[in-house]
Amino acid sequence: MPSNFFARKRMNTLVFCVLLVVLTLTAITITEYNVVKGFTSIPKAAEWAISNFYPNEKAMKRLPAIANSLIETLLVSIAATTVSAVFALLFAILGSQTTGVGGPISAVSRSVATLFRNIDVAAWSMILLFSFGQNVLTGYFALFFGSFGFLTRAFMETIDEVSSSSVEALRATGASYFAIIFQSVIPSSIPQLLSWILFMVETNIRQATLIGILTGTGIGFLFNLYYKSLNYSAASLVVIVIVAAILLIETASNSVRRVIL
Known part of the structure; x- marks a missing residue:
């Protein structure tokens, strides 16, 4: 056999x-x-x-402008991730097999999460360009929608995996729905939820560069501007700054994960 x-x-x-x-x-x-x-x-x-493709002395003079654009990109990425995490948690609780209320509400929550998760942030950017034009708000909403879909699905799986036994125990004692959510589901799931949020922040910072090229904002816009104007030295400096920022954020994120998990 x-x-x-x-x-x-x-x-x-x-x-x-x-x-x-x-x-x-x-x-x-x-x-x-x-x-x-x-x-x-x-x-x-x-x-x-x-x-x-390497930075020279002339390109280094553009470092302050590149740093300002990088800070703008980082802030937009973090804001889009954290706000989307709040909505994702709500939809995950409603759509989870463990905590979902069942019926059409759970079905709608899962369907919305699936729809948003399967549309790439680049596609969201192009869709939103028609409504908001080339500005920071377009990039923010593109990252928000993409993060919302991914985090809702990840939060659902986390809640179902971590909280099922404790939820059943509380239900057996006659605990209310909100008591189960705030005394069992969120406390037991929060380390994994925070880990997913940190992962999404890292991902959004990488994706924000592409979003910036499409929306004409942030560090991506500067890279596109320098590259198209054949200023390869400045474009290479943008790449180096982006890589350094991602490595620093990933190191900090891994340190936080080791503490909370």
Whole structure:
């Protein structure tokens, strides 16, 4: 019996690998992608980057403006994440299998979360551009909607995983719905909820760069402006600042996670 199981598992793995190779070759054929040329161009691209894409003395004079745009991007990302987390928690409680009230309310909560989660923030940006134009508010709402969908789903799974046993115990004692939420669900789930919020902050800071290119705001706008004007030295400085900020925030986030989890 075990030998049949492992043989079947190896066969499934082999079939999956063959299917993946077939799909890859099909995609290469359809798109007419030259694999050899793609790999051989890597050294030339690296040589160009080393020769042109680095900050010089003139680019360093733009550091204050880059820092101000970075701060704006960070603040928008954090604000969009924290506000969306509040709404996500409400929808997660209503849609959770453990704490949901059932019926159409739970179904609507899950449907709204699924809709918002499956639309990328870049798509949200383009949709919102028609309503708000190129400004900070467009980027904020794009990050807010994307964060709301992701966090609602993550919060639902966290509540169902962490709080099911304690909720059942409180229900057996006749506790009210709000007592269960505030005395069991939120206290037991809050470390994982905070971890998801920190993860979303990191993700939004990365995505805010792309959002800035689309909405003409923040650090993304500066990178797009410098790159299109062929000011590669300033554009490279923007990239370095973004990478440094993300690494610092990720380090701080990991430290917080180790404390709360």
